Amino acid sequence: MRVPESLRGLGWELPHSFLGLDERAGDLDEAGVVILPVPYEATTSFGGGTGAGPGAILEASRYIELYDQELDTEPADVGIATLPALALTGAGPEAALGELRAAYDAVLEAAPGRFVVVLGGEHSISSAPMLSWADRLEGEGRRLSVLQIDAHTDLRAEYEGSPYSHASVMARVKDRVDIVAVGIRALTTDEMRLSRESGTIHLFLADDINRDETWIDDVVAKLGDDVYITFDVDGLDPSLVPSTGTPEPGGLLWYPVLRLLRRVFAERSVHGVDVVELAPIPGLAAPDFLVAKLIYKMIGYRFAGAAGR
Numbered sequence: 080m081r082v083p084e085s086l087r088g089l090g091w092e093l094p095h096s097f098l099g100l101d102e103r104a105g106d107l108d109e110a111g112v113v114i115l116p117v118p119y120e121a122t123t124s125f126g127g128g129t130g131a132g133p134g135a136i137l138e139a140s141r142y143i144e145l146y147d148q149e150l151d152t153e154p155a156d157v158g159i160a161t162l163p164a165l166a167l168t169g170a171g172p173e174a175a176l177g178e179l180r181a182a183y184d185a186v187l188e189a190a191p192g193r194f195v196v197v198l199g200g201e202h203s204i205s206s207a208p209m210l211s212w213a214d215r216l217e218g219e220g221r222r223l224s225v226l227q228i229d230a231h232t233d234l235r236a237e238y239e240g241s242p243y244s245h246a247s248v249m250a251r252v253k254d255r256v257d258i259v260a261v262g263i264r265a266l267t268t269d270e271m272r273l274s275r276e277s278g279t280i281h282l283f284l285a286d287d288i289n290r291d292e293t294w295i296d297d298v299v300a301k302l303g304d305d306v307y308i309t310f311d312v313d314g315l316d317p318s319l320v321p322s323t324g325t326p327e328p329g330g331l332l333w334y335p336v337l338r339l340l341r342r343v344f345a346e347r348s349v350h351g352v353d354v355v356e357l358a359p360i361p362g363l364a365a366p367d368f369l370v371a372k373l374i375y376k377m378i379g380y381r382f383a384g385a386a387g388r
């Protein structure tokens with residue numbers, strides 16, 4: 080409930096919203112950003128626990144400083160509304176993804192023009208917002224570019240019998256969007272062949288990023304004007320985020336990934352973002368905090384232009 084004015088001065092804990100913002104700072108009709116938690120977990124293959132990801136991100140976010148020294152501003156000033164977690168009840172992943180698509184579209188309709196950040200949950204949920212934006216832009220004759228930060232290409236036609244697995248999420252959208260995948264370091268021979276032959280899937284292997292100083296320019300150049308970012312936290316190095324189902328060595332580090340994101344937000348229209356696959360390890364707060372801060376950095380970059388910087 081909203082704390083009445085007469086009780087505001089008492090020692091309440093921060094609310095369990097993103098950044099612990101109070102209700103006034105985070106009302107949907109005033110906010111520039113909407114946080115949509117989707118704690119969906121059905122097909123994670125190795126280590127489980129992504130269902131607890133959104134809650135851990137929100138909890139950790141309450142301890143983030145609102146001032147961003149890189150941007151010399153408080154990005155939270157745009158207003159960040161946190162919706163309740165979305166319960167997907169459908170019988171099976173296809174029905175659940177249908178529910179998520181309906182919910183995502185409804186949120187965009189209720190809060191037009193807002194920057195919606197989806198918190199997962201397993202990676203399979205990302206196809207719903209990606210296809211929503213692909214449809215929206217296609218109506219205007221434009222094609223969506225997806226910037227995928229990930230250790231894996233997720234291009235398997237199906238995995239463990241399901242075409243809606245986390246390992247198949249990009250296969251579900253590859254015919255509708257251009258894919259620029261960054262940090263890739265675990266894929267099948269078939270996935271590599273498919274990427275090379277496609278013409279619309281560009282892989283930036285972790286191996287190459289570590290050899291080459293110009294990779295950020297090359298990534299930006301491959302992206303079209305209209306971008307959606309799907310950020311699988313296993314794209315980051317497991318020394319930073321061990322809390323994920325399939326931790327692969329050799330991932331992206333904090334400052335390089337921030338440099339990439341800042342460029343992308345500055346030079347392209349980023350319509351939406353999801354951050355998926357955090358599987359919190361009890362007692363290990365640093366990865367949860369890192370992921371929460373990563374989201375706040377993206378919000379800052381998204382609105383940095385609007386603030387005149």
Ligand SMILES: [Mn+2]
Pocket residue numbers: 229230231311313314356
């Ligand atoms: Mn992955």
